Amino acid sequence: MADAMLELRGVHATAGDAPILRGVDLVVRPGEVHAVMGPNGSGKSTLANVLAGRPSVRVTQGEVLWYGRDLTTLSPEERAREGIFLAFQYPVEIPGVANLYFLKAALNAVRKHRGEPELDAMEFLSLAREKMKLVQMDEKLMQRSVNEGFSGGEKKRNEILQMAILEPRLAVLDETDSGLDIDALRVVSGGVNALRSPERAMIVITHYQRLLDYIVPDVVHVLAGGRIARSGGKDLALELEAKGYGWLEQGAGAR
Amino acid sequence: MSALDAARDHFLALHGAFTATLPREPAWLARRRTQALDAFREQGLPHTRLEEWRYTNVTPLAKVPFALAGPPARPVAREDLEHHAFPVFACSVYVFVNGRFAPELSAATQLQCGTRVASLAALRRSDPQRLPAQLARGVEPKRHPFAALATAFLDDGALLHVPRGAGAEQPIHVVFVSAPGPGPAVVHPRVLVLAEPGSRLTLIQDHVSVGNASGFTNAVTEVEVGAGAAVDLVLIQREPDHRFHVSNLAVNQERGSRFSAHSFCLGGSLLRNDASVLLAGEGAECRMSGLFVAGGRQVVDNHTLVDHAVPRCTSQETYKGILGGEARGVFRGRIIVRPDAQKTSARQSNPNLLLGTGAEMDTKPQLEIHADDVKCSHGSSVGQLDPEAFFYLRSRGLSASAARELLTRAFAEEILRALPAPALADALGDVVQGRLSFAREGALA
Numbered sequence: 001m002a003d004a005m006l007e008l009r010g011v012h013a014t015a016g017d018a019p020i021l022r023g024v025d026l027v028v029r030p031g032e033v034h035a036v037m038g039p040n041g042s043g044k045s046t047l048a049n050v051l052a053g054r055p056s057v058r059v060t061q062g063e064v065l066w067y068g069r070d071l072t073t074l075s076p077e078e079r080a081r082e083g084i085f086l087a088f089q090y091p092v093e094i095p096g097v098a099n100l101y102f103l104k105a106a107l108n109a110v111r112k113h114r115g116e117p118e119l120d121a122m123e124f125l126s127l128a129r130e131k132m133k134l135v136q137m138d139e140k141l142m143q144r145s146v147n148e149g150f151s152g153g154e155k156k157r158n159e160i161l162q163m164a165i166l167e168p169r170l171a172v173l174d175e176t177d178s179g180l181d182i183d184a185l186r187v188v189s190g191g192v193n194a195l196r197s198p199e200r201a202m203i204v205i206t207h208y209q210r211l212l213d214y215i216v217p218d219v220v221h222v223l224a225g226g227r228i229a230r231s232g233g234k235d236l237a238l239e240l241e242a243k244g245y246g247w248l249e250q251g252a253g254a255r
Numbered sequence: 256m257s258a259l260d261a262a263r264d265h266f267l268a269l270h271g272a273f274t275a276t277l278p279r280e281p282a283w284l285a286r287r288r289t290q291a292l293d294a295f296r297e298q299g300l301p302h303t304r305l306e307e308w309r310y311t312n313v314t315p316l317a318k319v320p321f322a323l324a325g326p327p328a329r330p331v332a333r334e335d336l337e338h339h340a341f342p343v344f345a346c347s348v349y350v351f352v353n354g355r356f357a358p359e360l361s362a363a364t365q366l367q368c369g370t371r372v373a374s375l376a377a378l379r380r381s382d383p384q385r386l387p388a389q390l391a392r393g394v395e396p397k398r399h400p401f402a403a404l405a406t407a408f409l410d411d412g413a414l415l416h417v418p419r420g421a422g423a424e425q426p427i428h429v430v431f432v433s434a435p436g437p438g439p440a441v442v443h444p445r446v447l448v449l450a451e452p453g454s455r456l457t458l459i460q461d462h463v464s465v466g467n468a469s470g471f472t473n474a475v476t477e478v479e480v481g482a483g484a485a486v487d488l489v490l491i492q493r494e495p496d497h498r499f500h501v502s503n504l505a506v507n508q509e510r511g512s513r514f515s516a517h518s519f520c521l522g523g524s525l526l527r528n529d530a531s532v533l534l535a536g537e538g539a540e541c542r543m544s545g546l547f548v549a550g551g552r553q554v555v556d557n558h559t560l561v562d563h564a565v566p567r568c569t570s571q572e573t574y575k576g577i578l579g580g581e582a583r584g585v586f587r588g589r590i591i592v593r594p595d596a597q598k599t600s601a602r603q604s605n606p607n608l609l610l611g612t613g614a615e616m617d618t619k620p621q622l623e624i625h626a627d628d629v630k631c632s633h634g635s636s637v638g639q640l641d642p643e644a645f646f647y648l649r650s651r652g653l654s655a656s657a658a659r660e661l662l663t664r665a666f667a668e669e670i671l672r673a674l675p676a677p678a679l680a681d682a683l684g685d686v687v688q689g690r691l692s693f694a695r696e697g698a699l700a
Contacts, residue, residue, distance in 0.1 A: 052650050053650070054646055055642075055646065075649070075655070076646060076649040076650045077649045077650075077652050077653060077654050077655065077658075079650075080649070080650055080651055080652035081652050085650075086650055088647065088650075091647070092641075092643045092644050092647040094641075094644045094647070094648070094662070094665060095665060095668075095669070096664070096665025096666060096667075096668035096669060097648075097661055097662070097664075097665045102648070102651070102653075102661070103651075105653055105657065105661070106648075106651035106652045106653055107652075109651075109652035109653055109654065109657070110652045113652070145665075146647075162651060166651065166652070
């Protein structure tokens with residue numbers, strides 16, 4: 001088995017002042033797709049933000065290791081350059097910052113870190129065009145400000161486009177399926193599946209089993225009460241769909 | 256004696272000497288000059304007990320014994336101005352050095368399509384009967400002591416006359432250059448725009464400096480927009496950070512006319528701008544946008560007044576402030592809707608961005624609505640960069656400083672994009688960018 005890319009050992013974390021994660025253990029290896037499911041308030045987004053380095057989320061106990069190194073000391077931008085990508089649950093609208101300009105700046109920051117030459121405007125444009133096809137993104141949207149006036153589906157597609165361009169080693173998708181109709185879900189998951197590779201790992205966070213029909217995970221974890229209450233194969237997702245989360249939450253509370 | 260009183264006496268003494276140099280002039284102009292001097296004598300320099308000057312203390316300006324600006328110690332060369340030019344335009348350029356027209360630095364092109372540009376001083380000497388009666392009529396000396404002072408010292412400036420139906424899309428660039436003399440000097444740049452019915456004009460009024468000249472710029476711009484005419488005015492203040500700059504803009508709009516002002520406050524230790532627009536003819540439209548970027552200990556104060564005197568006029572005003580260091584900003588936006596001005600539409604907004612804890616902003620909308628069938632709105636805010644957007648950019652690999660720079664620029668972008676020509680937005684964007692760095696550095700210190 002390959003060495004761990006990411007390892008969480010007994011991670012406790014707070015969001016704002018509220019304790020949310022209460023001892024999460026997780027090992028992710030290259031090539032694996034992990035699904036993290038759980039009821040609202042179980043800590044799914046906090047887990048995503050622990051990995052991306054959101055300033056309001058703090059690890060208070062335990063270890064987060066990235067190829068054996070402490071991840072918590074890295075700034076959000078250092079994590080991004082190291083190859084950690086968070087697809088936001090609520091992508092931010094940034095009026096006045098052109099999408100293409102922003103993406104080029106982001107890619108060049110990442111490439112510089114990898115020791116690769118920066119792309120000029122023309123090289124970047126042809127790369128972006130190729131990746132836009134992957135998520136069926138209209139080029140007009142790329143000329144606009146970041147996510148400004150985008151529909152819910154367009155925002156999520158833009159997240160996957162960014163992921164396709166930045167080529168992360170670990171992609172964390174935070175409820176990428178929320179707010180998507182079935183066509184948009186198909187496009188977005190098609191984009192995600194095209195990016196699956198033996199070198200790349202993914203953590204797919206979702207409330208519903210539906211997404212996992214399209215993005216089939218290797219492992220399914222259920223987060224409840226700030227801990228991973230159960231882990232299993234993709235059948236676990238179906239079991240959850242049938243039984244709901246109640247039985248697991250009770251179990252987590254009893255511990 | 257207070258510094259303000261001493262400064263008044265100093266300016267009055269300067270005026271005594273100045274009067275001796277004046278040529279004969281038409282009686283109406285001599286009268287306006289005298290009225291302005293009287294108004295200044297009566298008011299003196301404004302103190303902070305006046306509501307209009309509550310937040311801006313002019314004592315630092317009053318303490319400097321300015322001389323009247325004369326010829327520069329070293330002549331200004333074309334090369335000195337090159338980096339201020341906008342090479343994207345083949346536009347006509349009219350340059351004034353220390354208030355005085357400099358034909359050797361100016362260049363007219365065929366593209367100004369009938370617009371006549373003249374030096375007021377040349378006209379006063381050679382052909383005073385042809386001086387337009389609108390000169391010094393727009394600003395009210397009793398309400399603006401600095402405008403009164405400027406009119407008392409009225410000497411040279413640019414007269415832009417666009418005949419009926421004439422005019423071009425290409426801007427005309429009027430540059431007021433301050434250049435060092437023997438000591439700190441006061442200069443009174445003046446612009447009079449007469450846009451006759453159906454004409455059009457884009458004017459860039461640009462205040463720059465060479466050789467780090469210290470002093471005080473006290474500018475007055477008067478604009479008459481005839482029926483159905485369209486005037487776009489871009490006002491750029493980019494003098495060094497130790498200069499004082501006060502400006503008064505007075506606009507009169509006739510029926511169905513369109514006017515836009517784009518004000519960029521990008522340099523000076525103390526800037527105070529009063530801009531007032533009188534919507535005097537039905538169906539007139541006015542847009543005012545402003546961007547002020549300040550750092551260090553700069554003070555930038557913008558006062559605007561839009562007077563809806565008649566029905567069915569539209570005004571839209573957006574001023575944005577970006578303040579770093581220990582800079583202070585003031586915005587006061589007054590809108591008057593007169594009793595007869597039904598179907599008025601007036602909007603105003605003043606969002607401000609503070610880049611540090613040392614900066615301060617005072618914003619005050621003031622709507623006086625005396626008609627009932629109107630649409631008026633206003634909004635102002637003072638805040639920091641959006642932390643969500645900041646994190647989003649960083650989560651894609653941009654450094655904190657690059658993210659901050661991008662977001663700050665994005666905040667300014669709306670005002671740049673409102674400029675009458677995209678090429679101008681690009682050219683001015685570089686100037687703005689430089690100021691943003693200055694404001695941010697101050698914020699980190």
